[in-house]
Amino acid sequence: MGSSASKKRILILGGGFGGVATARHLDRLFRRRPDIEIVLVSRDNFLLMTPLLFEVFSGALDLRSCTFPIRAFLRTTRFVEATVQCIDLDRHVVRLAAAGESKELAYDQLVLALGSKTNRERTPGSEHAFTFKTLADALLLRNHVIERFERADVETDPQRKAQLLTFVVIGGGLVGVELTPIGSALLGFGFLALGSIGRDLEHPFDNSVHDVAMTSICRTIEINLKQYLGEADLPPPIEPVRGVLW
Numbered sequence: 561m562g563s564s565a566s567k568k569r570i571l572i573l574g575g576g577f578g579g580v581a582t583a584r585h586l587d588r589l590f591r592r593r594p595d596i597e598i599v600l601v602s603r604d605n606f607l608l609m610t611p612l613l614f615e616v617f618s619g620a621l622d623l624r625s626c627t628f629p630i631r632a633f634l635r636t637t638r639f640v641e642a643t644v645q646c647i648d649l650d651r652h653v654v655r656l657a658a659a660g661e662s663k664e665l666a667y668d669q670l671v672l673a674l675g676s677k678t679n680r681e682r683t684p685g686s687e688h689a690f691t692f693k694t695l696a697d698a699l700l701l702r703n704h705v706i707e708r709f710e711r712a713d714v715e716t717d718p719q720r721k722a723q724l725l726t727f728v729v730i731g732g733g734l735v736g737v738e739l740t741p742i743g744s745a746l747l748g749f750g751f752l753a754l755g756s757i758g759r760d761l762e763h764p765f766d767n768s769v770h771d772v773a774m775t776s777i778c779r780t781i782e783i784n785l786k787q788y789l790g791e792a793d794l795p796p797p798i799e800p801v802r803g804v805l806w
């Protein structure tokens with residue numbers, strides 16, 4: 561699908577916070593410019609409120625409470641639900657896939673807002689771990705934890721039972737710090753937090769707030785800071801435990 565000669569097309573890839581905010585801004589900027597067309601392409605037709613993902617995992621919120629239809633944020637911008645397969649910078653076209661079909665969309669100006677992906681390159685074995693970025697991740701993890709509960713309930717070997725109920729969170733950034741106590745509360749006992757390569761837990765708070773939070777977290781959870789997880793660390797704990805979050 562080419563952009564017409566009379567209209568310049570601005571194509572935004574990614575319907576997260578960055579892509580939707582850009583589309584809204586351009587909507588306002590070019591609302592009196594019929595010669596400009598704005599198109600937003602994203603894999604899902606909803607905007608995910610990532611800060612609420614923890615509550616989806618814990619079950620405190622249902623799905624509708626943390627997702628909002630992207631089209632409701634847009635005025636003149638056209639939304640296309642599709643997966644971006646590749647970008648041809650020379651020809652100014654993007655290849656899209658949707659419902660088993662593939663097609664090209666031309667652009668004059670391109671905005672990339674496709675987000676980031678979890679880095680699994682650094683530590684072999686980390687591909688066995690769960691990630692926590694998308695709605696699907698939160699639901700998968702929730703179902704996995706519940707399933708592990710069920711397995712543990714009928715397990716008679718105490719060591720195996722303990723393994724089934726041990727979870728390791730790798731990474732002491734904001735997601736790791738928030739996920740660990742929520743997981744712990746959900747389980748009623750220990751998530752085991754391993755984390756933060758070479759530094760303290762990250763936090764945006766005043767130090768006094770941080771100290772209170774840390775004291776409360778440390779009551780129920782084991783925290784190992786400044787510990788780098790190398791290749792040698794991964795196979796024994798991950799393979800039998802299979803409850804690792806990256």
Ligand SMILES: Cc1cc2nc3c(=O)[nH]c(=O)nc-3n(C[C@H](O)[C@H](O)[C@H](O)COP(=O)(O)OP(=O)(O)OC[C@H]3O[C@@H](n4cnc5c(N)ncnc54)[C@H](O)[C@@H]3O)c2cc1C
Pocket residue numbers: 573574575576577578579601602603604610611612613614642643644645673674675676692693694735
């Ligand atoms: C659990 C969690 C909690 C967070 N809490 C906070 C918080 O409290 N405060 C804060 O400031 N930040 C928080 N963040 C970080 C924040 O969510 C990110 O910084 C922000 O989402 C980045 O926005 P983005 O638009 O760059 O990418 P994203 O929000 O990741 O959006 C990328 C979009 O592109 C789409 N996409 C990706 N690849 C393709 C493709 N090939 N084809 C089509 N579409 C594609 C994705 O589906 C997605 O819609 C949190 C993140 C997580 C994971």
